[in-house]
Amino acid sequence: xxxxxxxxxxxxTIATYWAVTLVLALVxxxxxxxxxxxxxxLLLLALxxxxxxxxxxxxxxxxxxxxxxxxxxxxxxxxxxxxxxxxGEYFKDDRIQVSIYMDFFDVHTNFWPMTGTISYYKxxxxxxxxxxxxxxxxxxxxxxxxxxxxxxxVFFKQIAGTFARRIVCYSKxxxxxxxxxxxxxxxxxxxxxxxxxxxxxxxxxxGDFTVASVTEIARLK
Numbered sequence: 001x002x003x004x005x006x007x008x009x010x011x012x013t014i015a016t017y018w019a020v021t022l023v024l025a026l027v028x029x030x031x032x033x034x035x036x037x038x039x040x041x042l043l044l045l046a047l048x049x050x051x052x053x054x055x056x057x058x059x060x061x062x063x064x065x066x067x068x069x070x071x072x073x074x075x076x077x078x079x080x081x082x083x084x085x086x087x088g089e090y091f092k093d094d095r096i097q098v099s100i101y102m103d104f105f106d107v108h109t110n111f112w113p114m115t116g117t118i119s120y121y122k123x124x125x126x127x128x129x130x131x132x133x134x135x136x137x138x139x140x141x142x143x144x145x146x147x148x149x150x151x152x153x154v155f156f157k158q159i160a161g162t163f164a165r166r167i168v169c170y171s172k173x174x175x176x177x178x179x180x181x182x183x184x185x186x187x188x189x190x191x192x193x194x195x196x197x198x199x200x201x202x203x204x205x206x207g208d209f210t211v212a213s214v215t216e217i218a219r220l221k
Contacts, residue, residue, distance in 0.1 A: 006053070006104055014052055017048075017049070056185070061111075063214070064216060066216075068150065069220040071220065072180065072214065073111075075111075075192045076210060078100065078103075078170060084195065090144065096197070099193045110158060110192065111180055113154055114179050117174065118148065118151065118171050120144070126143065142167065144156075154220075156193060167185075167187075194217060204216070
């Protein structure tokens with residue numbers, strides 16, 4: 001990691017939470033007379049304000065060298081699925097699905113998994129089931145993006161979780177993107193599903209932990 005900045009689309013969110021935290025702190029100061037109670041309450045509010053700031057960080061990563069066959073992780077988190085599935089939204093055939101679950105303390109900024117051109121994008125409103133449940137991939141709010149280059153095409157979904165009520169995605173069809181650049185953010189708990197060609201060389205397994213734009217997920221043939 002080289003440094004840390006704050007997501008450009010999250011400054012309003014941070015300001016809102018900080019304003020609410022400040023109001024709660026002022027109310028606590030006005031109502032709570034015992035310092036033994038007031039001080040811990042103020043410390044908890046300060047920790048919450050810092051966590052909101054820290055949650056929306058965009059770390060700079062050392063992107064591994066590689067050609068356009070390399071697919072890296074979209075997100076920090078834990079690999080919870082690596083299996084052959086039928087992908088019914090875009091490819092409409094069998095693919096290798098790699099799913100990454102982000103817990104509450106992971107970096108929730110997302111990064112393009114490969115270099116290429118955006119060939120498909122669609123936003124899907126939906127529910128807010130627990131992100132690690134298999135059916136959340138279809139039923140929850142999510143954004144779908146496909147990236148294509150001369151070596152193949154990769155499709156991925158940014159899926160909202162129970163507490164994630166906003167997905168930011170920069171995808172626009174026809175846009176040229178570079179592996180490792182920021183592609184958006186999912187706020188407060190979520191999951192990423194990546195769908196790869198059947199002949200791709202998969203470089204991860206269930207239980208592995210990923211670092212966005214650093215961990216090598218697969219290589220296209």
